Structure formats: C-alpha cells, structure tokens
Amino acid sequence: MAEEVAGARIARSESAFWHLMKRLFRNKAAVFGLVIIVLMFLCAIAAPLIATHDYAKQDLPSMLQSPSRAHLFGTDEFGRDIFSRVIYGSRVSLKVGFLAVGISLFAGLLLGSIAGYYGRILDSAICALIDIALAFPMTLLAIAIIAILGPGLFNVCLAIALSSWGSFARITRGQFLSLKSQEFIEAAKILGYSDLRIILRHILPNSLAPLVVLTTLEVPKAIIVEATLSFLGLGIQPPLPSWGSIMSSGRSFLFDAPWITVFPGLMIILIVMGFNLFGDALRDTLDPRLRN
DSSP: HHHHHHHHHHHHHHHHHHHHHHHHHHHHHHHHHHHHHHHHHHHHHHHHHOOOTTTTTEEEEGGOOOOOOSTOBBOOTOOOBBBHHHHHHHHHHHHHHHHHHHHHHHHHHHHHHHHHOOOOOHHHHHHHHHHHHHSSHHHHHHHHHHHHOOOOOOHHHHHHHHHHHHHHHHHHHHHHHHHSSSHHHHHHHEEEEEEHIIIIIIIIGGGHHHHHHHHHHHHHHHHHHHHHHHHHTTOOOOTOOOHHHHHHHHHGGTTTHHHHHHHHHHHHHHHHHHHHHHEEEEEEHHOOOGGG
C-alpha cells in the first residue's frame, strides 16, 4: 500500500515536472539569470582556451597598462593580464561556491532529517546547534574559522560550509516534521519499513524542492564570502587568482588603474545577479502560494 501511494506521488511529480519547467522558462528573469550562470560555467571550463595570457606570468615593462587589444582588461602592478586572471578566477569562485554549499547541504540534510524524524532529545540538541550557527554573521564566523584553520581553497570551503549549514538543517527539519505525519508515511511504518528506507525513499524526495531553491540562493552568498576572505588576504593564496584577491591588489591603484578593481567586481556582480534571478524565479515556480 505504501509503495503504491508513494509510486503515485512520484508519478504525479514527474508529470508536473515539465509543467513547472515551462512555467519557469516563461519567466524572463529566470532565463536571463540562467544564461549568465551558463556563460560563467563555460568561462570556467574553457579558461585555458579563452585566456589570452598566462595568468601568473609577470611582465614588469607592461605593468599598469590600460585595456587594449593586447590586454583586454589591462594589466596589474606586476604586468599580469587582468582578463586571464579574471577568467581563471571564475574557476575558483564557482568551485568554492558549489563545494562549500555542497558540504553545507550534506550536513544540513543529515542533521535536519535526524532532528525532524526522531524529535525529542535529538531535536532539541540539533535545534540548539542550528540556533548557535545562525546567531553569528556568516562572514564573521567564516573569518574566525579561517583564523583557526589557515587560508587555502579547501579551508575556505570548509569555513563557509560551517557558517552556513544551519539554514539547510532548519529547512530540512521543517519539511520532515510536516511530512512524517502524512498517511503514506504512517502506512510505511505499519508495513514495517525501516527508518532509513522511509527517510530516503519517501520523505527526502518530497523535501527537495525548497532545498534546491535554497541552494541556488546560497551559492552567490558563498561566492561573496570567498571574495571577501580573499580580499582580506584570508582566502585563496597566490599565485592562484581569485576575484577578491585581484580587487585587493588594485586598492593601491584605484585612481591610476581602476580596471584592476572594476572588472573582477563586475564579474562578482554578474554571477551573484544571475544566481539570485534564477533562484527567485525558481522559488516563485515551486511555491504553490505564489502561483497565479
């Protein structure tokens, strides 16, 4: 009985999927945001083909040159090509954004599902941890963690994940509390299904929609935090380029060579705008309260 009910729910979900996709892509903001995201991914993947110079090669005679045919975004104080560094910086930003959010999502799913399904003492303990995690500003907590772990790509991802998992845990817990009292879950329990099977096959698939939306909104936050950490010298270390570190190096030349700061700043604005536009449209599509 539980299998039939769950199967029917999955079948209805699959039939509604294409309707939701059509509704999503009728939203011009969603399409525009998705185009920006796809272009950024293509830049990151094809960076060796797109970059016109070695991003780490110094050419002191060409230092602080303004944008030109030879250097599309100009050069920095060491003569390095800003365009190539910005293109390779997209790899760092997207890698940190998705890796950090992936770790946050896994931790949030694990703890949130335990709290929502089992409740009682486990729920109280995990809710206390969630409240502590959400009590600190994300950037401030990430800085504190980096101060302990030290800079570096993986440490930055871990610091961002540890400062943002609470949102995923809270959403997951709420979904589990709502779904575990449904009839098809009660039927599965009566039939003797294990807790793991009920969680993985019946509750979790029906909890993914808000988590997908939250993921699209958390990735740009992670990118901003990474850029902030790198700007402060606590994130990605040279010679690997990061949009934040490129902007930091241009602070001393803001009036003489503004292109060092302007172009990576524009890239951050674009990628954050793309994810936010797509995430907002996805939320409007999946939330039944916002449907026309």
